[in-house]
Amino acid sequence: xxxxxxxxxxxxxxxxxxxxxxxxxxxxxxxxxxxxxxxxxxxxxxxxxxxxxxxxxxxxxxxxxxxxxxxxxxxxxxxxxxxxxxxxxxxxxxxxxxxxxxxxxxxxxxxxxxxxxxxxxxxxxxxxxxxxxxxxxxxxxxxxxxxxxxxxxxxxx
Amino acid sequence: xxxxxxxxxxxxxxxxxxxxxxxxxxxxxxxxxxxxxxxxxxxxxxxxxxxxxxxxxxxxxxxxxxxxxxxxxxxxxxxxxxxxxxxxxxxxxxxxxxxxxxxxxxxxxxxxxxxxxxxxxxxxxxxxxxxxxxxxxxxxxxxxxxxxxxxxxxxxxxxxxxxxxxxxxxxxxxxxxxxxxxxxxxxxxxxxxxxxxxxxxxxxxxxxxxxxxxxxxxxxxxxxxxxxxxxxxxxxxxxxxxxxxxxxxxxxxxxxxxxxxxxxxxxxxxxxxxxxxxxxxxxxxxxxxxxxxxxxxxxxxxxxxxxxxxxxxxxxxxxxxxxxxxxxxxxxxxxxxxxxxxxxxxxxxxxxxxxxxxxxxxxxxxxxxxxxxxxxxxxxxxxxxxxxxxxxxxxxxxxxxxxxxxxxxxxxxxxxxxxxxxxxxxxxxxxxxxxxxxxxxxxxxxxxxxxxxxxxxxxxxxxxxxxxxxxxxxxxxxxxxxxxxxxxxxxxxxxxxxxxxxxxxxxxxxxxxxxxxxxxxxxxxxxxxxxxxxxxxxxxxxxxxxxxxxxxxxxxxxxxxxxxxxxxxxxxxxxxxxxxxxxxxxxxxxxxxxxxxxxxxxxxxxxxxxxxxxxxxxxxxxxxxxxxxxxxxxxxxxxxxxxxxxxxxxxxxxxxxxxxxxxxxxxxxxxxxxxxxxxxxxxxxxxxxxxxxxxxxxxxxxxxxxxxxxxxxxxxxxxxxxxxxxxxxxxxxxxxxxxxxxxxxxxxxxxxxxxxxxxxxxxxxxxxxxxxxxxxxxxxxxxxxxxxx
Numbered sequence: 001x002x003x004x005x006x007x008x009x010x011x012x013x014x015x016x017x018x019x020x021x022x023x024x025x026x027x028x029x030x031x032x033x034x035x036x037x038x039x040x041x042x043x044x045x046x047x048x049x050x051x052x053x054x055x056x057x058x059x060x061x062x063x064x065x066x067x068x069x070x071x072x073x074x075x076x077x078x079x080x081x082x083x084x085x086x087x088x089x090x091x092x093x094x095x096x097x098x099x100x101x102x103x104x105x106x107x108x109x110x111x112x113x114x115x116x117x118x119x120x121x122x123x124x125x126x127x128x129x130x131x132x133x134x135x136x137x138x139x140x141x142x143x144x145x146x147x148x149x150x151x152x153x154x155x156x157x
Numbered sequence: 158x159x160x161x162x163x164x165x166x167x168x169x170x171x172x173x174x175x176x177x178x179x180x181x182x183x184x185x186x187x188x189x190x191x192x193x194x195x196x197x198x199x200x201x202x203x204x205x206x207x208x209x210x211x212x213x214x215x216x217x218x219x220x221x222x223x224x225x226x227x228x229x230x231x232x233x234x235x236x237x238x239x240x241x242x243x244x245x246x247x248x249x250x251x252x253x254x255x256x257x258x259x260x261x262x263x264x265x266x267x268x269x270x271x272x273x274x275x276x277x278x279x280x281x282x283x284x285x286x287x288x289x290x291x292x293x294x295x296x297x298x299x300x301x302x303x304x305x306x307x308x309x310x311x312x313x314x315x316x317x318x319x320x321x322x323x324x325x326x327x328x329x330x331x332x333x334x335x336x337x338x339x340x341x342x343x344x345x346x347x348x349x350x351x352x353x354x355x356x357x358x359x360x361x362x363x364x365x366x367x368x369x370x371x372x373x374x375x376x377x378x379x380x381x382x383x384x385x386x387x388x389x390x391x392x393x394x395x396x397x398x399x400x401x402x403x404x405x406x407x408x409x410x411x412x413x414x415x416x417x418x419x420x421x422x423x424x425x426x427x428x429x430x431x432x433x434x435x436x437x438x439x440x441x442x443x444x445x446x447x448x449x450x451x452x453x454x455x456x457x458x459x460x461x462x463x464x465x466x467x468x469x470x471x472x473x474x475x476x477x478x479x480x481x482x483x484x485x486x487x488x489x490x491x492x493x494x495x496x497x498x499x500x501x502x503x504x505x506x507x508x509x510x511x512x513x514x515x516x517x518x519x520x521x522x523x524x525x526x527x528x529x530x531x532x533x534x535x536x537x538x539x540x541x542x543x544x545x546x547x548x549x550x551x552x553x554x555x556x557x558x559x560x561x562x563x564x565x566x567x568x569x570x571x572x573x574x575x576x577x578x579x580x581x582x583x584x585x586x587x588x589x590x591x592x593x594x595x596x597x598x599x600x601x602x603x604x605x606x607x608x609x610x611x612x613x614x615x616x617x618x619x620x621x622x623x624x625x626x627x628x629x630x631x632x633x634x635x636x637x638x639x640x641x642x643x644x645x646x647x648x649x650x651x652x653x654x655x656x657x658x659x660x661x662x663x664x665x666x667x668x669x670x671x672x673x674x675x676x677x678x679x680x681x682x683x684x685x686x687x688x689x690x691x692x693x694x695x696x697x698x699x700x701x702x703x704x705x706x707x708x709x710x711x712x713x714x715x716x717x718x719x720x721x722x723x724x725x726x727x728x729x730x731x732x733x734x735x736x737x738x739x740x741x742x743x744x745x746x747x748x749x750x751x752x753x754x755x756x757x758x759x760x761x762x763x764x765x766x767x768x769x770x771x772x773x774x775x776x777x778x779x780x781x782x783x784x785x786x787x788x789x790x791x792x793x794x795x796x797x798x799x800x801x802x803x804x805x806x807x808x809x810x811x812x813x814x815x816x817x818x819x820x821x822x823x824x825x826x827x828x829x830x831x832x833x834x835x836x837x838x839x840x841x842x843x844x845x846x847x848x849x850x851x852x853x854x855x856x857x858x859x860x861x862x863x864x865x866x867x868x869x870x871x872x873x874x875x876x877x878x879x880x881x882x883x884x885x886x887x888x889x890x891x892x893x894x895x896x897x898x899x900x901x902x903x904x905x906x907x908x909x910x911x912x913x914x915x916x917x918x919x920x921x922x923x924x925x926x927x928x929x930x931x932x933x934x935x936x937x938x939x940x941x942x943x944x945x946x
Contacts, residue, residue, distance in 0.1 A: 038359075039441070041444040046444070046866065086180070100834060101410065109179065124879070132873050138834075139837055139838050140872075140880065142877075
C-alpha cells in the first residue's frame, strides 16, 4: 500500500508516492534529497529536524509525510534568496557565531524564524523559552540567543 | 610578525564553514548515500549480563529483503577492539584487558552490547528481521556501580579480571603525604561522586562502508574525530587489512566531545561485512542506541583529604578514586582516570606532596572513556571542591585561600609529574572577581534574602594539561601510539593555498582558524587559504582532535610546514632576484632583498616553482608543497578562574544560575570569537553536569533508566544564562603559536564553580555537601536533612 500526496516544498510542487509510515523528514531527506534537515533524536525532543509547515515550525521527525497533503513546507534549503543571499536569520547566525558543528543549526534557524514571526520583539528570556525545543550541545545557546536577537532586528527592517 | 599577520591573527574572522552549515549543504555521514546500498541494524543485548547459550538466525535470514545476518561466531579471524593505553598496577602487573569482541561471543555484558548485524535492502526490513533472531540468554546477576563491582561476591564480568578489577594505579609520594598529614593544623575531608554522563553530540554516530572488488579496497564514511587513528586501529589491530586499502572519511561531523574518538564495534563490523555482501552498507544510530552504546564519561567515586598549616597553606593532598570502565575497555579508557586525572591534582597550587590511588573497575554498563575534559574535570572537581570546603572550615575567604597557595614561579614541577611552563593565576582570579562584581555580592545576597532566597558565590581555579602530547612522555606512561600531528601546505601555481591537517574539525572552526594562521604567516588573504581535514585519502596522517590539541599541536605542524614553504620560497626568490639566499627577507607576502626595494610577491615565487623556466633546477626541485610532523615537547597548561553565582529557592530547591564569569588563559588567541564560543559551549556542558545531567542504570536489572531526552536532562536554552567571558594571556613557551588550547576549559571549571556556589548559598542552612547534579529534589532534600540533623 502506498500513499500519494501533493505538496509544495520550498516553493516547488512535489508529487510523491510513499509508504504510509514515511515520516516528513524521510520524505525530505531520502525522497527529495534535502539533507539539510537533520535527524538528531527520532522522538521530537532535539529539534534538529525543524522545518516550516504553513509558516509554523514543525518537527519533521514527528509527522507523517501523508499528513502533508496540500501543505506548504519550507526547509533550510528554501530560505535564502534565489541569488544565494542568506536569509537575515542565516546571516545573523554567521555574524554572531551562533553555530559550531552545524548539526542543530538548520533546525535552530527554522525555529528562530518562526519565533520571530510570532514574537518580533522577543526578550532574551522569551527567546530562551521559545528555543526550549531545540537542543544544541556546542554553543551553550549564548550566541544563538544573540543571533536570534540580531536576526529579529534584521527581519523587522 | 608582519603587518598582515597582525591584521589576521587575533581577529574575529567570521567562519568559512558556516556558509554550508547555514544553507543545509553540509555533508554529514548520514547524508552520504551510495548506489545499491544496503541498510544495517544492530541487534543489541536487552540484558546487562547474560550468557548466550545459542543464537538462531535462520528466520531472520529468510525474512524479506535480508541480505545477511552476522553474529560473533561469523567473525572468525577478527580480533577484539583494542585499548590504546597500557596502565600498570602498583604491584607491577599490567592492567587486565579482557577481549572486547566486535559482536558478542558467549556473553553479553551491558544493555546495548552488540549481538548481531542485520543487513537488508531497507532499514525497516533489517529491523523486522532483527526481531526474528532468537537469542537464548541465560540472564546473570549484574553490577553497575564501580564500588559494588569491587565488593567480594560481586557478579564476575570477565574471567580475565578477578573481582572486576582492571588495575590499581598510584601516583605521588605516599610517605611524604602521610608525614605532612601528621603535622597538619587542619585537615579537610570530602567524599565525592563525579556523576556519569552521556556525551550526546546532536549528530548520532553513523557509518557508510563500501568495498570495491576491482581494487580490493574499502571506503568508510564515519562520524570520527580522528579518521587516521580509526583506520590504523581497525586495519592493524582488528581486521588485519592492509592500511593502504582502507580509506576512512570523516566528513562534516556534528559534534564529538570525545565520544567520536573511539573505534566502535559498528563501523568495524560494517567494514568487515562490506566485502562479504559486496555492497555498500549504511547505518545511522538512533538516539536511543546512542544513549546505550556511545562511550560515556566520568563515573568516579572519590575520597579526598587536604592537609593545611595554620596559615592556610596546603601541605598535602590525598586522593582515593574508584573509576568505572564499563563492560569493556574503550580505546582510551584506561588513561582517563590515571594519566589525565591524577597528574592534574596539583591544580594551580604549590601543594608540596600529593598521593593519588586509582582503582578501575569493570561494570555492566556502556564503556566509559574521554568526555570533554576527560579526567581533568574530575581532578578539578576534587581539588576545587575540597579547597572550597577548606575555606569554609577555616574561615578564610574563598579567593584568599586560593591566592595563598597559587604557584607564581615558572617553570614549576608539580609533585604529580607535570612541568607547568607558564601561567598567571592571580591575573585570571583578579579579572574574574572584577567581572563578577564580587565586591557587590554581599548586597546582592542581602537582597535575595529579603525575598526568601539563598544566594551563593563559587570559584573554580582550574588547570588542564592540553596539547596532547609529547610522544616520548606519553609512551613512558603507557601510550601505545604517538601523539604528534601532521600538516601539509600545498601552494598552488597561482599562489592560493590548500592546507591539509590531521586535526579534525567537528564544530571547532579549524577551517577558519587554521586559514588565519597560514594567511597571516604567508601574508595572503584568508580567502586564498582552504583547509582540508577528515580524509585518510587526502591528508597525509593525523592523530585527530581531542584534548584541546588542535591549535597547539595541529596548528604548529601547519606552521612548520609554512616555514618550510617560506624557506624554499627564499631560495627561489634569491635566484629570481639574483641575490644571495641569506639576503632574502620574507615579510608581508613579499620576498625582498634586504635593504633594497627589489622584491618578488609570494604569488610570483609560487608561479616560478610550478613553471620553472627561470629556476635553479640544478639544486632545487620544482613545486611548492611542504609537509611537517610536529611532536610537542611538553603539554600546554591552560588555566583560569570561573566564578558562578546562584540563587536558590529553599522552598522548591530550584537553583538559578544568575551569573557565570570565566577568565581563562589560553595563551595566544588566533580567533577570539571562536575561542569565546568554545568557552560558552564548555561551560554549558559543565553546568549541564552540575545542574541536570545524570546517567542512571537500575542497580538491580542493569537497565539504562536515562535512555531518552525525557529522562536524561540536557541543558536547554532556558536552563542557562548568558555568560561573561574574558581572557588573560601568558603565551605557551614551547610552541611557535604560543597557544595552549581552549576546547575543554568550560567543562572543567564550571561543575566545581557551580557546586561551590550552591554550597556557599546553602552554608547558611547547614548543608556542606551533596553530589551532582544539584537538581531541585537533591537541593530540597539536602536542606531538609540539614534541618533535621
